[in-house]
Amino acid sequence: MGNEKNLAINPGKRLGQKWRWFSLLEDRTLLGIAFVAPAVVLLFAFLAYPLVLGIWLGFTNTVIGQKGDFIGLANYISLLQDQLFWKVTYFTFLYTIAAVLFKLILGFALAIVLNREFRAKGFVRAIVLLPWIIPTVLSAICFWWLFDTTFSGITWILMKVGLIAHKIDYLGDPTNARICIIVANIWRGIPFFTIGLLAGLQTINPTLYEAASIDGAGGWHRFRHITLPLVIPLLTVVTTFSTIWTFADFQLIWVITKGGPANATHVYGTLSFQRAIVGGQFGEGAAISVFILPVLIVCVLVTYKYLRREE
């Protein structure tokens, strides 16, 4: 330490200074590795390793509490021959596409509505985020109760107004249940899009809009040629994140329908839980989870491309 201080006072000592930079560089690498170690070790042990182990488990007939044997592609072959698996695949994609699309449109719309000065703006913004903040399981319980056939408040209003004559079987009918699940997901996801895109909208220079207005551009034109191009990068990231989260969803569906009725609302996440944890078939469950991987890889690539462009 004392030596270093000395060097700082006498910067003329070339040799000493060289030594000092060298030691600093050494220091840097060592210190750097020591600093990232805790994070890397945790992520490796409980994220990277399980990821690989999961792929391996998919090739085995492991059941709960027992070591399994390698059985090659048997899990995959039986899955691909299973009608139910295709049904689940169909709904996983339907769920993702429909929910993300609506979240995007509605979230963007709300961001545009909020992107202006008005009283209580901070307060409104805080309220808008609530569905995103409140634990999903807890809001899912609420939706579950709201979708009760006999006691739903929605049914009560619709009947009072005279729009429907009979009670709606929200979660007992496959199509209705699918719609309900998608609606609940949209409700929860709108705030993420809104707040994310609002941040992008606020960075747009208002003079751009003024200039466009002077040139006679209407509302749609301003949106199409100013707003959209400027928020597209952020829009891509927000959509990518939402896509992988929705595609790999579990809790919302597990709480509201548990995949029913007649397996109509199962997605990969809930099916693999049911096979692995409820049914004890770890190997088969792991194989189902592997089907989430391709979408994850696409999302990683899209994000990577975006990050690259930013640099």
Add this chain to the structure above:
Amino acid sequence: MREEFVARLIKFYIPLFIFLFVLLFPFYWMFITAFKSDMELYDLKLNPFLIHQPTFKNVIMLFKETLFNRWMLNTFFVSILATLLSLGASLLAAYAIQRLRFKTSGTIGISIFFSYLVPPTIIFIPLATIIFEVRLWDSLWSLVLVYPTFLIPFCTWLLMGYFKSIPKEMEECAMIDGASRFRVFWQIVVPLALPGILSAGIFAFTLSWNEFLYALVFISTTTQKTVPVGLITELVRGDVYHWGPLMTGALLASVPVALVYSFFVEHYVAGMTGALKE
């Protein structure tokens, strides 16, 4: 003037009102159900949007007949420890990646970021076997160790953004004055990054509080459950749903998160948008 008002009404107030109504309606539904008696709940003649005879029966049942207290404490325990662990690891990692810029730091940074995208549904089965082998099955410590897998990526990324905004010159000056790297980190960088640390901490806390899948898989003893898992598994038995206590539980369990959030909402929004833009 009048035309302007009509335009503002159509373009702003009406859409805003509809959005707010839809986003808040489920909370209202949750709230009124929590204070209704079973008799009122299942009386189809009454208007379901009003509370006719408010009751605290549900709250009492929740605290007396279930382990709700215990679940709340468990959730606090896990959330706070997981948050502290992740904050510590992320602070060091973010500083190393952003400032020390050693060999492979860039690759490590990108990898940590991408690990945020890995959904729990892909890894919960192999994780269950790992947790079983390290004998943490049915222990809250399993959650404390596993939650950082989704907290560290986010916190690291957020803190990297903050470190970027701290001028390098400050560190260099201190080092010329003889401060060690570690001292610079601890006495200059960390205090300056405090708002970022706060944002990351709030995020980590709410994310841990909300976690469901791992807690559902790893924990089976009633006394060890977290709030979300306890409510779902203990208040729904077969076909018997205790709607009143369920809604009360959902409402009460949301309170800590809502409180933390309301105090630090600016940090929260800044964290969310900051992380997205980085």
